[in-house]
Amino acid sequence: MNTPAQQTGRIQRQLTETQIKNAKAQETAFKLVEPGGLSLLVKPSGAKLWRYRFTLHNSESMLALGRYPDVSLKRARELHQEARKLVASGISPVHHKQQEKLSTFGAVASTWQEATNGRLRASTVTQREREIKNDLLPKLRSRPIDSITRIELTRHLQVVEKRAPETARNLRTHLNGIFEHAIDIGLISANPTPPRRVLQSRQSKHHLALPAERTGNFLRALDNSRVNAETRIAMLLVLLTAARKDEVISSKWEEIDLKTKSWTIPASRMKTKREHWIPLSPQAIELLKKLRELVPDECEHLFPNRVDPRRPMANRSLNAVLDRLGYAGESTPHGMRAAFSTHFNKMGANIDVIEQCLAHIPANKVRAAYNRHAYQEERREMLQAWADYLDLQRVG
Template identity: 35%
Template sequence: MLTDTAIRNAKPKDKPYKMADSGGLYLLVQSAGKYWRMDYRYASKRKTLAIGVYPTVTLTVARKKRDEARNLLTKDVDPALVKAVNKQVKKHAQENTFQAIALEWHTKQSTTWAESTTANIKRCLEADIFPWLGNRPIKDINAPDLLVVLRKIESRGAHEKAQRTREYVGRVFRYAIQTGRAERDPSGDLRGALTPVKAKHHASITDPKAIGALLRSINGFVGSYTTKCALQLAPLVFVRPGELRQAEWIEIDFDKKEWRIPGHKMKMKEQHIIPLSRQAIEVLEAIQPLTGNGKYIFPSIKSTVRPMSENTVNAALRRMGYEKDEMTGHGFRSMASTLLHEHGWPHEAIERQLAHAERNKIAAAYNHAEHLPKRREMMQWWADYLDNLTKSKF
């Protein structure tokens, strides 16, 4: 019979050797470590069961596992087969945890998302879901389990994030159902269980007189020249703030008077063409001597190899006296959409210029140059209209 002292003092020799205990249990001592093994016979064959590594598996635990194996043998069950099945069940359970499936779903879907969306969703799951539900088999998670976790988010006052997280979790469950690893989506049972969130819209200025005042403030902006040029270009092209700050010189064609944004930068993953008005060209030509030798038209103040911060334009608007509930960088899009519609420009041309998702799949099949002649005309009219508002004192 072995003792803890004997096992602890056992040293490796030139060749591996065994230290017998009882009931077929022994310790195999090798230069790489000490391993618990059990020899037994099943179906007239000699077999060996690996029980574990010392000292992780102590003498007491090794004997307990030996007794469990011998008990199986009395029932004509092969303990090695039981171990293999349990290992497979454990592996299957690990592959079907909420976290494993969520990360699999995230990887597959991220090819259609913007980089910022990909990062935001993963950060949300890692911070607010995985710590509590990540290791749980997805099929065992029910609505009350999920509600407890979502209410942790609500307790911080982040009601909108709680609703958004419920949506993400629901999409993971639906993916699990589609791949045969869950039977239903419990997030649907939580509709109405979370604090409702009032729909928010990006603050924007649409009154012509106020637009004129804003444009004059931009022209008089005192601060970084790069920031001023970004502010001047924003209303002329009305792209999303991320698309503006990540604009690259290689995307500008001065001869064709076009800015072509590659699909991987766009929300809808489709190349977007922006006809450049005479005024937009003037802004680009004004900043070209300053940043034209680099990659980005509007580089970061700290490093020219990175684009300007996502907060730069909004911070500049705040410095100019516009609060976040009055005007944002995104608000230039609403401004253009509202005024262009009011002046009778075709809805299809406006929506295409805004690079909005086309809900009609047949219409969506058209290429990125759809309505381009009309959009060229519209963009120059818009720039001239803004010029007139800037000069008008009403």
């Protein structure tokens, strides 16, 4: 049964936990009230919401203090007192709360990502978002940005380093960018990101590369496997085009021109930030025609993600193929490029043509500035010779 205070709306001078627990929902919302503007709104749905109504600068406003029982009566009174002190100082607790939300680590990290995503490749954005979501936000999301210390960041990075050294190094880079952004927008005056020396140095490591003469064994294993057609085509295109794994799996149909037998990768997707033109051999064209029959017309990517077709194939898909076929300890998808390079360097082919095929920026900047010949015909001949060589290796 409802209390008289509930029925008449009279001010209840001192609420108790029992009164709050026993307050039952009615057809219309009603309030349980304490002095100083604190009240508990009981909605027809049964939700019980703490509210603080105050007047500041001749204007009435309302501050939400949370939901009962998540926010207890005791905690609601504490929040109420904190808000009253702000009002007494001429500060709106609503505005103060909004500012606090904007100055949390999670909020600053989000605005930093929005400001910098446009400068990065899509795969880099995805990786960065995943690392921040998995290893920074669970610990720091709701923390005020100015309360985070160098010592706690050091300890956290060192914990991550034991599990994933490369991720820890990436996280340190992300943290540095986030805190520099916080300085730029006036939230802090010093960057607490630990120096690089708190983590172990990266060990120089080359991608495992399959010897060119072993490609036949690999191709036969791939042909005889149960790898799905789309993934198999992706792996073969990595081999045939000498392109990087991400350039292949993130490719879009608009980049492919079957009439001119070419694939043009925009600068935004290239590691070098320069547009890259790739001549397509008949073997590559045949694969693309098969792929076109497999991929729905509405998909913009050659290799749409199975879970979300608006995104490209998962980054680990081709590595998983190598694992399944028993080549994980012998090569990586990126190492397939090394097989191409090694083969033609052994043959004494023109190094400039090889480097153009691999989309490498020449180390000699003076030479790069004057040698503007794109070697298009030579590159087409080289990639055709490579495709023919792979066919010969496949048949042993």
